[in-house]
Amino acid sequence: MTATDQQVLFREPGATWWWAAAGPASGGAMLLIQVWAGYGIDLLVPFVFFVLVTGFLSIQVKAARIHTSVELTPEYLRQGAETIRIAEIVRIYPEASGSEVEKWQSARAIGELTGVPRGRTGIGLKLSNARTAQAWARKHRQLRAALESLVDES
Structure with missing residues (x-):
């Protein structure tokens, strides 16, 4: 692995493990x-809530960190479990504006998800x-700027 392979220009983890703190809470x-309520202390119910909420949220956070993470290096763009080489990117379309839907907005999203994940914005x-x-x-906008600098350089 060369030094340029290790240089990360943009990264989003997809989700934070802080969500798992809802289990102990x-x-x-x-x-x-x-x-x-004056019922005394029965540790079974709090323990069950702790285990179930922590378990379910940990599964969701792990899935989000796999499927909605983004990493850009000078060599590749990884989105979720799919990776494309920067050399494959010919052009970056302008940002969508107005009420008119751009043609690229109906294109497939990179990654194994069926569309652009909720809370994210697409870049054509x-x-x-x-x-x-x-x-x-x-x-x-940060990802777009980093991509434009790489595509212009190639």
Whole structure:
């Protein structure tokens, strides 16, 4: 692996592990409800809430970190589990404006998801072999700027 392969120009993790803290919070809330309601302390219910909420949210965070993460280096753009080489990007379409839907907005989203993930904005890309696709990110303007600098350089 060369130094340019390790240089990350843009990165979004997809989700934060802080969401898993809702598990201990829910267990603590159930414990407080028991105390304030005068039922005494039964650790089974808070423990069940702690385990279930932490477990479900951890699965969701892990999935989001796999499927909605973005990484851009001088060599490739990775979105979710799909990676495309920067050399395949021929053009970056201008940002959509107004109420008119641009043609590139109906192109497939890069990654294994069926569309641009919620909370992200698409960036139109013309790829080699007359293909069109959408890159996406929460901080789409930063990703667009980084992509434009790489595509202009090639």
